[in-house]
Amino acid sequence: MNRRALIAIVLIGAALVVGATACGGSSSSSSDETEATTTSEGASASASGTLDGEVGPGFTIEVSQNGEDAESVKAGTYTLKVEDKSSSHNFHLIGPGVDNTVTEVPFEGEKTVTVTLEKGTYTYQCDPHASGGMKGTFEVT
Secondary structure, three states: OOHHHHHHHHHHHHHHHHHHHHOOOOOOOOOOOOOOEEOOOOOOOOEEEEEEEEEOOOOOEEEEEOOEEOOEEOOEEEEEEEEEOOOOOOEEEEEOOEEEEEEOOOOOEEEEEEEEEOOEEEEEEOHHHHHHOOEEEEEEO
16 A cells, blocks of 8 residues: 555544544443433322333343332332443333433433333333334333
């Protein structure tokens, strides 16, 4: 390879790195914590706490509370902390009064939102892979 070609390759690579950084590009190990609120009218906030969501790196998705699968939680306002471990997945929570896409493809990292859950069934899913079974549910009582 001649010297001019090598210099051109180095300059193009540097420009790509600078451009990605300026546009908010990040590595797969980045973490972005965002606060958002999803509420519904008429919700009675009788409980509160933290729910943990996790999606990826394989084709797994889950919601847990106090380290155990969240199968049933009380109605109320919760902090939902989602760890998205794959750029090919997202985390979407759907239920009475809630339709919140917490992470988008190709995001990887952590995001935190506040959700007010009413009585009913909630589904959490990876939209691109929900038809293949990458989803789960929990009841709010």
